[in-house]
Amino acid sequence: MSEKQRLHPxxxxxxxxxxxxxxxxxxxxGFFALKDAGLIYFVIGTCVLIIGAIVFSTLSWYRYTYRIEEEELRIEYGIFVRKKRYISKNRIQSIDLTQSVAHRIFKLVQVKIETAGSGIGTEASLKAVKLQIGESLREELKTLQKTNIETDESIDETVQDKPSQKITAKRLFFAGTTSGSIGIIFVIMSVLFSELGQFIPEGYYENTFHTIISFSIIIIVVLVLASLLLLWFLGIAGTMIKYGNFTITKNEDELFIARGLLEKKQTTIPIRRIQAVGIDESLLRQPFGYVTVYAEIAGGSMEKGEDFSTILFPIMKRTEVDDFLEKFLPEYISERNNLNGLPAQAKTFYIIRSTIVLILAIIAMLFFIPQFIWAPTILLILCMFMGLLRYKDAGFRINEEQLTLRYRVLNRKTVILFHKRIQSFERKQYLLQQKASIATMKTSIVSKYGAGKHYKIKDLAVGDVMELADWYSYRD
Known part of the structure; x- marks a missing residue:
């Protein structure tokens, strides 16, 4: 790796x-602007662009070189202006390998290198190298020095001793079934359909509407259910493609995650970068006792499509969480089922906060369209129930240097973090809270992209908030 190398062609x-x-x-x-009188100019211009793009891509590849020298990854690039980027091994936070469908066709991999200050993009990205070279780069950049060369047998033994856990097909299917992605897919398809409507003849909608009206109610219901079923299957397929073959492995002070059926991703997470571990229970999964375990990671890059939180395991039983943490992150095991809850007077605040908008909507509808009052009334009952759930689930627990928080927006989230990871603590109390002797606490950590991640619990007893403030303020 000490000699200059180019990416794969x-x-x-x-x-x-x-x-x-x-x-x-x-x-x-350009096509729509010139399709009538200037089509020939459009064709010539397009050909020039294509030729220019080919030349640019070829020169960019030829001028891009990389090598490892003096404990640094050294990259040189630029067609006319030569640029050099030196990345010290000490600064490297993670090295991820990604294989898109195109990469897999050529048996290649993309190497993404992130440092603590990567910002809105990765520090370096080698678009296409052979898989063996990508793995060699990762291993060489992960360690400052290689003291000895291990035999194949010793390497195999070490791999076998590493804690590892893989998701089963049954669990993955259930994860897709309860992912709740049907709503997202519905919105995306609605937007695409609305844009597609510009290219559909005007009479098509009217003819289609009359055709549907001519159907019986039963056929219409079947069509609606079939559409929902299709969206549901698309959601399942999306989850299985994204998290297929999901495997997490612990290697000394790192977690290694591999996932994906079409686009394979291999992510390395240094344990020292983990700021908090969370347990997410969605409304669909909670009754079945299933959760998602995730982590908040400091640093990283704001690449398009990246998740804000890093999934450590897509789905598991609630009762399996402690065993999972014992295997991979034992310091994050907490007594999360024995939390200090909210005082009784906080219940009213949670219900009012969850229903105030609908109460105002019902009052307005009584004057203008009273015949539809039943719709917001049903929503009001659901929101009251959600307010009660938020009140019931909220709580905290202090265990020496460890803090456990639980709250709910829609999903119930339990977060375990440590005193040294907390960047700030804030206490708020408005007039009505003062009269009820309650207050709101908010604590923050550094998360992905260097941004702050905030956790808030509203309407805690004032004494509990003061206890949390004293705990945060204490320094050894």
Whole structure:
């Protein structure tokens, strides 16, 4: 790795595709603007753009080199202006390997290198290298020095001793079934359909509407249910594609996560970067006793499509969480089922806060459209129930240097964090809370992209908030 190396030639293809994605909108505008009188100019211009993109992609690949020298990853790039980037091994936080479908065709991998200050993009990204080279880079950059060379047998023995856990197909299917992604898919399809409507003849909607009206109620119901079933299956497929073959492995002071059926991702998480561990229980999964375990990671890059929280395991039984933490993060085991709850007077605040908007809507509808008063009334009952759930679930527990918080917006979330990870603590109390002897606490940590992650519990007893404030203020 000490000699200059180039990316795999397939990087030319990836750069070309990226360039065309950026130009496709401009090409579309040019086509509609010149399709009548200036079509020949459009064709010539498009050909020039294609040739220019090919030349640019080829030169970018040829001028891009990398090597490892003097405990640094050294990258040189730039067609006309030569740029050099040196990344010390000491600064590297994580090295991730990603394989898209195109990468898998060529048996390649993309290497993403992140440092503590990566900001809105990765510190370095090698678009296309051979899988063996990518793995060698990761291993060489992870350690400052290699003291000895292990035999194949000793490596195999070490791998076998590493704690590891893989998701089963049955659990993955259940995760997709209860993912709640049907709503997201419905919104996306609605937007696409509305945009598609611009290209559909005007009489098509009217004819379709009359055709549907001519059907019986039973057929309409069947069509609606079939559409919902299709969206449900799409949600299941999306979850299984994203988290297929999900495996987490602990290697000394790192967690290694591999996942994905179409696009394979391998993520390395240094344990020292974990700021908090959370347990998420959705409304659909909680009755069945299933949860998702995730972590808040400091640093990282704001790449498009990245999750704000890192999933440590997509789905498991609530009763299996302690065993999972014992295997991978034993210091985060907490007495989360024995929390200090909210005082009785807080219940009224939670119910009012959850229903005030609907109460105002009901009052307005009584004057204007009283015949539809039943709709917000049903929602009001559901919101009252949600307010009671939020009151019931909220709580905290202090255990020496460890703090456990639980709260609910829609999903119930339990967060375990440590005193040294907390960046700030805030106490708020408005007039009505003062009269009820309650207050709101908010604590913050550093999370992904260097941004702050905030945890808030409303309407705690004043004494409990003071206890939390004293605990935070104490320093050894």
């Amino acid at each position: 397939a990087a030319i293809f990836f750069t070309l595709i990226k360039t065309f994605k950026e130009l496709i909108f401009s090409i579309g505008i």
